[in-house]
Amino acid sequence: MSTPAPSRIFAPGLLDGQVALVTGGGTGLGRAAATELAACGAQVVIAGRRAEVLEATAARIGAAASVVCGDIRDEDDARRIVDTALEHHGRLDLLVNNAGGQYFVPAEAIATRGWQAVFRLNVDGTTRMAELAVERAMRPAGRGTIVNVTLSPHHGLAGMTHSSAARAAVESLTAAWARQWAADGIAVVAIAAGHFQTDALDKYPEPVRAGVARTVPLQRLGQPHEHGWLVALLASPLGRAMSGTVVTLDGARDNWFGPWPPPTLTDGDGDVPTEERRPAATR
Ligand SMILES: CCC/C=C/C(=O)SCCNC(=O)CCNC(=O)[C@H](O)C(C)(C)COP(=O)([O-])OP(=O)([O-])OC[C@H]1O[C@@H](n2cnc3c(N)ncnc32)[C@H](O)[C@@H]1OP(=O)([O-])[O-]
Ligand SMILES: NC(=O)C1=CN([C@@H]2O[C@H](COP(=O)(O)OP(=O)(O)OC[C@H]3O[C@@H](n4cnc5c(N)ncnc54)[C@H](OP(=O)(O)O)[C@@H]3O)[C@@H](O)[C@H]2O)C=CC1
Numbered sequence: 001m002s003t004p005a006p007s008r009i010f011a012p013g014l015l016d017g018q019v020a021l022v023t024g025g026g027t028g029l030g031r032a033a034a035t036e037l038a039a040c041g042a043q044v045v046i047a048g049r050r051a052e053v054l055e056a057t058a059a060r061i062g063a064a065a066s067v068v069c070g071d072i073r074d075e076d077d078a079r080r081i082v083d084t085a086l087e088h089h090g091r092l093d094l095l096v097n098n099a100g101g102q103y104f105v106p107a108e109a110i111a112t113r114g115w116q117a118v119f120r121l122n123v124d125g126t127t128r129m130a131e132l133a134v135e136r137a138m139r140p141a142g143r144g145t146i147v148n149v150t151l152s153p154h155h156g157l158a159g160m161t162h163s164s165a166a167r168a169a170v171e172s173l174t175a176a177w178a179r180q181w182a183a184d185g186i187a188v189v190a191i192a193a194g195h196f197q198t199d200a201l202d203k204y205p206e207p208v209r210a211g212v213a214r215t216v217p218l219q220r221l222g223q224p225h226e227h228g229w230l231v232a233l234l235a236s237p238l239g240r241a242m243s244g245t246v247v248t249l250d251g252a253r254d255n256w257f258g259p260w261p262p263p264t265l266t267d268g269d270g271d272v273p274t275e276e277r278r279p280a281a282t283r
Helices: 028-039 051-061 075-089 112-141 161-180 199-203 206-215 224-235 237-241
Strands: 019-023 043-048 065-069 094-097 144-151 186-193 246-249
Touching: 019 028, 019 075, 019 112, 028 043, 028 051, 028 094, 028 224, 043 051, 043 075, 051 065, 065 075, 075 112, 094 112, 112 144, 112 161, 112 186, 144 161, 144 224, 144 237, 161 186, 186 224, 186 237, 199 206, 224 237, 224 246
Parallel strands: 019 043, 019 094, 043 065, 094 144, 144 186, 186 246
Antiparallel strands: none
């Protein structure tokens, strides 16, 4: 098995000796996070439901990676995932709660079972993994960092309303856990990811895929390795100082309502009107 190529941006050995568990680490953003963590010197355990996907990613990363199969929605599986990481390495410094997702649907068409499915994965699964990591590994060791992956924009992502609501819950939990577990030496942060170029986008309807990059002021999708860099930064000592915060990584997508000037504001020449000044005597 090979050793991972060193990080392109972080000091060699930044995370030497650390052990990270990345849920959903076999694909997309999770794979990029696991790859960068390994490049910074960490041992990484990647978890998910599909063995073949995990094995392929572990083979790409090299000797620093190991796999554990399981479903974070299942209590026994979740416990086994955390325990396998502990048994293998004797410690757990970082949990990346990356496994998550939703299906694209207008808000008014979300069935109760669909709403529950999205919450069961994103809120319940994330909570279960965080609590197990704290109880079984981080609190006994008196240290640890948890990174929760959530979703930007924050003003309600049309077509993913159930997921926007679920990720808002996770961001609120992030702040609460950061306070609750600070005395145990545990930091909790969230990354609100914007729109990233991963294979997961293939499942969305064609008009969504075709238009998604144009909804980002940067006019391009995020690259998975950029997300990996942020995860590694938050795993570094700086991440501890950021406990309780949500870092948005979205090319300015958050709170962006379209290009300037909006067509409804311009006159026939495309100019934006300027407010009249008050008369000099009243200034
Ligand atoms: C655009 C850029 C932004 C990208 C952001 C990303 O996150 S990219 C990353 C993206 N990556 C991911 O999203 C990966 C993870 N995502 C998943 O595993 C699934 O999307 C999940 C979260 C729904 C969980 O699945 P599960 O196995 O628990 O669910 P299940 O199959 O058993 O269904 C339960 C109920 O949900 C409903 N329903 C479900 N699908 C549809 C649909 N297409 N249509 C309509 N409804 C649907 C339905 O009500 C169903 O009940 P029914 O009708 O059977 O009585
Ligand atoms: N790509 C993007 O633009 C954005 C992504 N995100 C979020 O980032 C995260 C990663 O996204 P991305 O890599 O693009 O998408 P993927 O669909 O590739 O990632 C989801 C990962 O989670 C795993 N997973 C799903 N359900 C479970 C489960 N019940 N138990 C264990 N593992 C599970 C999947 O593996 P398996 O199916 O084998 O279990 C997969 O590896 C997700 O939370 C996503 O919602 C947020 C904003 C934007």
